Every structure is written in structure tokens, then in C-alpha cells.
Amino acid sequence: MQNATQVIEQLSGVHEAIRHYVTEIKDDIISLEALSHQCTGEWSDGQCQFISEKQFDLKQNLQYLEKGLHDHYLKESELLKPLAGEFLMKAINKECHEINKQFEQAKSSISDISRGLPTAKDLTAKTSEARQTLEAFSQLVKDHSRKMDVILKMLRSVI
Numbered sequence: 001m002q003n004a005t006q007v008i009e010q011l012s013g014v015h016e017a018i019r020h021y022v023t024e025i026k027d028d029i030i031s032l033e034a035l036s037h038q039c040t041g042e043w044s045d046g047q048c049q050f051i052s053e054k055q056f057d058l059k060q061n062l063q064y065l066e067k068g069l070h071d072h073y074l075k076e077s078e079l080l081k082p083l084a085g086e087f088l089m090k091a092i093n094k095e096c097h098e099i100n101k102q103f104e105q106a107k108s109s110i111s112d113i114s115r116g117l118p119t120a121k122d123l124t125a126k127t128s129e130a131r132q133t134l135e136a137f138s139q140l141v142k143d144h145s146r147k148m149d150v151i152l153k154m155l156r157s158v159i
Contacts, residue, residue, distance in 0.1 A: 018065065109129045
């Protein structure tokens with residue numbers, strides 16, 4: 001039973017990490033969007049530095065999120081199936097496929113922000129689009145996470 005408990009704890013940890021990086025990316029986008037609305041002309045040196053730092057943070061967090069999603073799928077597919085059963089795993093995998101699809105869209109729009117030094121107008125447009133795609137992705141992650149939390153809690157109760 002200890003092995004099953006470890007699996008459940010690992011999956012809970014992966015879900016937590018994914019939620020964390022989604023929040024970090026959202027915060028970076030919101031910061032860039034706010035900056036783009038403040039700019040009335042050329043970027044100052046400080047603003048250029050801030051944009052560069054946020055672009056770096058976005059790239060890093062996107063990589064961490066992608067790794068977390070990959071780990072999540074592997075762990076759920078390999079470790080959860082013996083505990084959850086074939087049919088429940090099919091439903092979980094279906095949701096994960098949709099999350100992956102949404103992630104690719106979010107990744108594409110977030111990657112657009114991380115290239116070069118955009119004008120304030122371009123930054124506003126890019127951050128707005130990225131925020132919208134990330135919100136859709138984030139909602140899927142939250143919904144899936146809630147369902148998985150219930151499933152994992154139920155599994156814990158019988159171990």
C-alpha cells in the first residue's frame with residue numbers, strides 16, 4: 001500500500017507544480033501588459049531591461065510547465081492506471097489530450113511575446129492574445145486538477 005500512497009503523492013505534487021507555473025506565466029504576462037499600457041513613446045532603458053527579464057522568465061516558466069505536463073502525462077499513464085482502471089484512465093487521457101492541445105496554442109502565443117523588443121502597441125496585442133489563450137488553458141488545468149484531486153482523495157481513502 002505504501003507504493004500506491006507514493007504514486008498518489010507524486011501525482012499531487014506534479015499537479016501542484018503545473019498550477020504554480022501557470023500562475024507564474026500569468027503574472028509575467030499581466031506585468032508586461034501593464035507596462036505596455038503605461039508606455040507613451042519609446043521604451044526607457046529600465047523598461048527595456050524589465051521586458052527582457054520578463055521575456056526570460058516567460059521562456060523559463062514555459063519550459064518548466066512543458067516539462068511538468070510531460071511528467072504529468074507519464075506519471076498518470078504509467079502509475080495511475082493500476083489504481084484507477086482502464087475506463088477511468090481513458091477519460092483522464094482524453095482530458096489530458098485536450099489540455100495538451102490548449103497548451104500548444106498558449107505556448108505559441110506566449111512565444112510571440114518572448115521574441116525581440118516589440119513596440120508598446122505590439123506588446124499590448126501580443127500580451128492580450130497570450131492572456132486569453134492562457135486563460136482557456138488555465139481553466140482546463142484547473143478543471144482537470146479538481147477532478148484529479150477528487151480521484152486521488154478517493155484512492156487515498158481506500159489505501
